[in-house]
Amino acid sequence: MTVPLYQAKAEFFRTLGHPARIRILELLSERDHAVHELLSEIAVEPSSLSQQLAILRRAGLVAQRRVAGEVVYSVIVPEVRDLLRDARAILRGVLDGQAQLKRDLKPPGRAKR
Amino acid sequence: MTVPLYQAKAEFFRTLGHPARIRILELLSERDHAVHELLSEIAVEPSSLSQQLAILRRAGLVAQRRVAGEVVYSVIVPEVRDLLRDARAILRGVLDGQAQLKRDLKPPGRAKR
DNA sequence: CGCAGACTTGATTACTTCTGCATGTGCGAA
DNA sequence: TTCGCACATGCAGAAGTAATCAAGTCTGCG
Numbered sequence: 001m002t003v004p005l006y007q008a009k010a011e012f013f014r015t016l017g018h019p020a021r022i023r024i025l026e027l028l029s030e031r032d033h034a035v036h037e038l039l040s041e042i043a044v045e046p047s048s049l050s051q052q053l054a055i056l057r058r059a060g061l062v063a064q065r066r067v068a069g070e071v072v073y074s075v076i077v078p079e080v081r082d083l084l085r086d087a088r089a090i091l092r093g094v095l096d097g098q099a100q101l102k103r104d105l106k107p108p109g110r111a112k113r
Numbered sequence: 114m115t116v117p118l119y120q121a122k123a124e125f126f127r128t129l130g131h132p133a134r135i136r137i138l139e140l141l142s143e144r145d146h147a148v149h150e151l152l153s154e155i156a157v158e159p160s161s162l163s164q165q166l167a168i169l170r171r172a173g174l175v176a177q178r179r180v181a182g183e184v185v186y187s188v189i190v191p192e193v194r195d196l197l198r199d200a201r202a203i204l205r206g207v208l209d210g211q212a213q214l215k216r217d218l219k220p221p222g223r224a225k226r
Numbered sequence: 227c228g229c230a231g232a233c234t235t236g237a238t239t240a241c242t243t244c245t246g247c248a249t250g251t252g253c254g255a256a
Numbered sequence: 257t258t259c260g261c262a263c264a265t266g267c268a269g270a271a272g273t274a275a276t277c278a279a280g281t282c283t284g285c286g
Contacts, residue, residue, distance in 0.1 A: 012207075
């Protein structure tokens with residue numbers, strides 16, 4: 001093994017560890033987007049967006065292609081959608097858990113559904 | 114929402130963005146482990162391991178309990194296993210894709226292996 | 227009580243990553 | 257060819273993160 005598997009995994013997760021990159025992947029999971037479309041959704045400077053896209057490209061997660069003067073990005077690895085879904089589930093679980101902890105420590109609680 | 118959802122997600126992924134923390138979660142997904150057991154598997158200093166465990170604890174992913182003089186850790190959110198599985202699948206896809214790219218055209222970049 | 231073993235926490239220092247600005251590149255229009 | 261738009265890249269300062277060592281806490285045992 002050139003690189004231990006768990007190190008590659010850690011690197012991969014770090015690639016996802018940025019709000020803009022998460023947003024990009026979520027948007028691209030829905031459908032392909034041109035850079036200026038992403039730009040209007042994400043509230044970040046153009047150069048910053050471009051850098052985040054470059055990072056995702058280098059990580060092999062997205063691809064770019066030029067279409068009529070625009071650059072369109074798409075997700076290469078479809079499983080990304082599953083991953084984001086799992087992450088959502090875990091996040092929900094964690095947040096619920098924290099809320100419950102808070103209730104245990106403090107009497108005033110609210111409905112949990 | 115106090116914090117935008119995608120920011121919470123990014124934070125969560127950053128929590129996973131460290132080899133030792135990945136190893137810890139993988140080991141704990143199999144079964145609960147005492148700290149000294151983790152220590153003998155992971156090749157990291159005790160204090161460093163403790164810090165990584167603290168990060169996972171703060172993230173709400175693992176819990177500790179004291180048993181007969183040892184501290185035993187366990188995974189709180191079971192979906193973590195799914196996430197790690199998906200990550201493995203994506204990683205495989207990405208690595209395959211990169212290998213194929215390399216065959217198609219030699220990209221200017223870092224020499225790998 | 228006082229000590230030892232098992233962890234944890236704090237502080238320091240060395241890196242790595244992010245941000246915004248300035249500059250560079252590629253493509254289509256004129 | 258030259259201009260202009262749509263992106264991409266380089267860079268410097270600021271901010272965040274990790275490894276290490278020293279010191280602290282907690283438990284159970286003599």
